[in-house]
Amino acid sequence: MGVFHHFELGRRRVLLTLAAILVPIAVACSGDPSQAQTTDPLPSWNDTAPKKAIVAFVDRVTTENSPDFVPEPERIAVFDNDGTLWVEHPMYTQLAFALDRVKDEAAAHPEWKDKQPFKAVLEGDMKALAAAGEKGLVQLIMETHADMTNDEFQKVVSDWLATTRDPKFKKPYTELVYQPMLELLDYLRANGFKTFIVSGGGIEFMRPWAEQVYGVPPEQVVGSSIETQFEMRDGEPTLFRLPQVNFIDDKAGKPVGINAHIGRRPIAAFGNSDGDLQMLQWTTMTGGSVRFGLLVHHTDAEREYAYDRDTEFGRLDEALDAAAINKWTVVDMKADWKEIFPEK
The missing domain is CATH 3.40.50.1000 (HAD superfamily/HAD-like)
Structure with missing residues (x-):
């Protein structure tokens, strides 16, 4: 905005x-x-x-x-x-944020190519992602929202919201x-x-x-x-x-x-x-x-x-x-x- x-x-x-x-x-x-x-x-x-x-x-x-x-x-x-x-x-906005974070960080995590639910995200397999259930979604959140300071995380959030558009309303x-x-x-x-x-x-x-x-x-x-x-x-x-x-x-x-x-x-x-x-x-x-x-x-x-x-x-x-x-x-x-x- x-x-x-x-x-x-x-x-x-x-x-x-x-x-x-x-x-x-x-x-x-x-x-x-x-x-x-x-x-x-x-x-x-x-x-x-x-x-x-x-x-x-x-x-x-x-x-x-x-x-x-x-x-x-x-x-x-x-x-x-x-x-x-x-x-x-x-989908929940924070989930969309987490999915984008997986894609952005994938190069630093080559193991994600063969590890669910990250593999499903990278391949765009929403069926496999849904099958991962709540446990899988929590895992996505944990690994894409952590290992940084609070200030760093809030900047990542602010930058994402400033540049990302909703798929329906653009x-x-x-x-x-x-x-x-x-x-x-x-x-x-x-x-x-x-x-x-x-x-x-x-x-x-x-x-x-x-x-x-x-x-x-x-x-x-x-x-x-x-x-x-x-x-x-x-x-x-x-x-x-x-x-x-x-x-x-x-x-x-x-x-x-x-x-x-x-x-x-x-x-x-x-x-x-x-x-x-x-x-x-x-x-x-x-x-x-x-x-x-x-x-x-x-x-x-x-x-x-x-x-x-x-x-x-x-x-x-x-x-x-x-x-x-x-x-x-x-x-x-x-x-x-x-x-x-x-x-x-």
Whole structure:
């Protein structure tokens, strides 16, 4: 993503946030209730049930002296990343990164030509790669994301995102973020919420760009990680990445990661797949304050993708059934979103 485009995304977020804060003040001062309709903090959302549910929830927890009021320090909202904030098909973005890393590093690893799952990647054999399963994918991640410092890895990630294009949309992945969710992040922050990313993706893979793209600073990113160790290298203190799993922030790992990194139970959780089920359960299935859970259902094959129960990436099956039982809000992308990606 170019510097100018990043500036424009940031500018739009600032303007939306200011509008969400200043318009109610202006209306109160003018005494004209009709002006309340002039600015919509969620303009890319159709005026359907999900938008109404979001606004009603925010109103309930931010209205002082009401039984549902939640003090600002407790207004914690957690968001999955893949499929919730940006695209996850035809494969997770970090997996695409790992596959490119195998190709880039193959010359230094001649043994990969005869070693699975690296052989499958180099030969473009997606069937053999799929057969390697989760164990094989973890092996790819370990060997392509390690043996370098954290700073070196973050530069590799930033360079890859700046030069790589999504195969379908022919755009940088950081432009394939969902405009309605960007607005939602801004809307919540304008109403005193602290927003966190809680993803099965790598924590150091997301941190280099999450603040610029989502307005979420690196300390509010929770994700999977590999082992790192402190080393002095040429007189410089560094953190060196090791080819060993430290923590998997997915499924039942998400509540554990939230507790370890955030230390407060969220009052709102946003996801799109079975990998987010336990996060939504942890957030909503408890007593105390009003709670909110939302799932993004990919139903728009024309503007993005349509998938749910029968997919390898972002399967929405058990969580979709749980949504009906627990009365979580389900967003139908085709019906509920006016636009998918930010306009240039």
